[in-house]
Amino acid sequence: MRRTIEDRIALSLIWGGASLTIIFLVWMLWHILANGLSYVDWTFISANYSVTDKENSGIWPMIVSTIYMVILSIAIAAPIGIMTALFLTEYAKPGSKVVKVIRFCTESLAGIPSIIYGLFGMTFFVVTLGLGFSILSGALTLTILILPVIIRTTEEALIAVPLAYREGSYGLGASKIYTIWRVILPSAMPGIITSVILSTGRVIGESAPVFLTAGMVARIPDSVLDSGRTLTVHLYKLTTELYTVHDWNQAYATATVLIVLVLAINLVTKLIGRRLNKATY
């Protein structure tokens, strides 16, 4: 008797928790899409931002800045992260001091609030290195932010490569670098791509470290040394400055674009992961 009651309580708690999560998710998505979708049109996506001409104002510069930011930070972080992970799994002695120190660093880095990265980026990249408020400063800051994620997930993907592949390759007289290049990296590729795409989501999602380093100038950046405003920063700016109802609507429309972008990235991750998995099996 007591058993069945306990079971029922546990079951209802589990169901309650699960449904609450789903309700909030659906509610939030519905809330944003309902308020924002009707303001998303071609003009909104393709036009320049304008404070005065509200009707023809758009977010094209922010989309461009976001794309710059993603490409640049991934282009810097991915090679460094993958090479670090290769060093940790393939070259360093397992359990050695170097490995422990690097692992401690990446784990600590992963736990630091992102605005602190922003503060560091502002003092170091913007001021000390003299890069100014620029896409490059922002991308370098975000590089440090996403490195731990890339290193960690790539490491796990590399460790998961069966020992039998390595033995097979070394058994044929292949060198270490050849083995890594031809067998280990290709086998770990699905995991590595997942980590890169997750990091892309992170880059798109961050706001504080970005406006502290890349600034908020709302036009298409001339070069990576120019300031730019990403979509997330734009959203932040709109909601903190709320002068008119129009700003409010634009904020929701921007949020809609962001959500669609993030959902699309998630979808692409899954598709690529599945395709690559099929290729290896």
Next chain:
Amino acid sequence: MNKFDVKDLNLYYGENHALKGINLPIPERKVTALIGPSGCGKSTLLRTLNRMNDLIENVKITGNVSLDGDDIYQERNVGGLRMKVGMVFQKPNPFPMSIYENVAYGLRAQGIRDKKIIDEAVENALRGAALWDEVSDRLDGHAFGLSGGQQQRLCIARAIAIQPEVILMDEPTSALDPIATHKIEELMEELRKDYTIVIVTHSMNQAKRISDKTAVFWMGELVEHGETAQIFNSPQDERTKGYVNGDFG
């Protein structure tokens, strides 16, 4: 003529003394079988012959192993040694790539780029491994699409593509069904004409069927070695007698 000469070989995994003072000549172009109960050191010895134990941490080796008279542990070029001494593993381990690329792998690893040379070597190796007729129409197909026995023959093709002198086989049929096992054994009949073969096996019948020489291991020691017929028909050592009669092991 001896291909390998193992002299006073000791091997330690950390504290564990896994091979104790092994002395074993391995004749050229013969099949030598290493048998004994699990954990007796036969696979460990096999892996000293192409220095696969180098991949494991904390392995210490004393004594020497020579190939054609040269101590392989003095050799700097381990890759070169492994090109001469190929290996086939217990579980078929083709690479996750096409059948063609699997066989071409060792050649490409040596820097060979000429498509003609590679094409020819791939065909010869697949013929040599008695796999050509089954896969010639789907060389670009993925290796994982083959059956377990075909995968193991692919691994043999991969090993002979780079024309080694020796092939080490670590229980090559233990993951295969009897028909696939039979095919591999038939193949070994062919391979013994051109290669020196050293095979670790759990099956005494297999050792009897395919080997010329047999070496019996017991807890890290080499108990007895000699002609296969002599080992099975008139073993000198009590432990060998017990093992080959199936009293234990």
